[in-house]
Amino acid sequence: MAEYSNDEIRTELGVILKEIADVNPDEVADEKSFTDDLGVDSLSMMEVVMAAQEKFSVEIPDSDVEQLKTVGDAVAYIEKRL
């Protein structure tokens, strides 16, 4: 029951990143690294994960967060678990 398409997940992620870390939505592309390209520090990343869990109603265990290095990683991860 995927309520969100691949594009919609990326867009919603952009909204979250804007609110939490002031990331320009135009910058939110699959190849972008959260830390290196978008300037999301570790505490902000924890907040992004929390917001994403709530938004998409998915569980993202801490052990998986480390794999989510790029926007594309996160979009694919969430899409798979919707």
Next chain:
Amino acid sequence: MNQQVVVTGIGVTTPLGGDVLSTWRALLAGESGVRALTQEWAAELPVRIAGSLAVDPSEVLEPVKARRMDRCAQVAVVAAREAWRDAGRPELEPERLAVAVGTGIGGALTLLGQNDVRREKGSRRVSPLTIPMLMPNSPAANVGLELGARGGVHTTVSACSSGAEAIALALDLLRAGRVDVVVAGGAEACIHPLPLAGFGQMRALSTRNDEPELASRPFDKARDGFVLSEGSGVMVLERAEFAAARGARVYATLAGAGVTSDGFDMVQPHPEGLGAARSISIALASAGLSPKDISHVNAHATSTPVGDVAEAAAIRSALGSHPVVTAPKASLGHLLGAAGAVEAIATVLAIHHSVVPPTRNVDNADDGVELDIATAPREMTINAAVNDSFGFGGHNVSLVFTKEN
């Protein structure tokens, strides 16, 4: 005279105004920043008045920055930005810049708010920013980050003298030559049912709920407690030599400070104000002045029955009854850990503009007061002034400011 310390920048956000100009104007006009609390949670409280900020910090700060700070850090950053700008943004090595910002309570809104989140939604929903937001050094640390200070970031915690103690600490740091500039002050923001209930249960707060603007009445016979307020005051202090070398505008000299403790009771002041009198005398000695030199006192006077007369006794015994006294909490309410800093700035402005701001609501001065209280603005040359701050725990801090020559 290379140990002189001068005030070169000031910034505040208070219930009277979002900056120095608006706050000072309202103070001079004898206005009140105390209002009825209209929030739903206030309805069941015995005390339903407070001095909330005139300008919400979220209107001033960048949203992403603001959401990473407790309100008490937000107000500190707002005041520090104004002070830094006002000082002309001194250029110096970051290692020669320190910060000292005190708070009485710290990030109480975050602590209480996140505990609500934990109870209602579970611990996995608690914000990862909780600790950096609630820790009491957060206002100082945020100011330090804002300015890139690397010469030390300090937090004084001595209840309602925290802000003044930060300024006293800054004086020590500068006199010792440890740094060239210290950004010093205090911050508080805890208007929330729990602190209101706690202070209320101590019977420390005024319950004049129907007349908020008349509730804070230091030295007046009909006073019945203080009014909880929020805000921040921050000043830029420099070694006089450093300030002169960069051609900085100087408001006043921070000539001395005295810090003592009562060793008497947790919350009651010594009835004769012995610890307070001693802090005034030590501050005078530190400034190399004698009682007759002091023409103005900016009093701590919170509007509690016991505290105000004890302070009056301390002022009379340490200085005499000649200084013209003002009690700005009549207008501001009590900013707790920010009070000393905001009132130190009012003292500096009184010297700078040669006018003592009035104390509103003194209809009948209490018998035990016997001081010359300015109930209207008093224009006068002020060569030297004392600013008092005291706190639960028996803390006493007195600062001496002098006119810059």
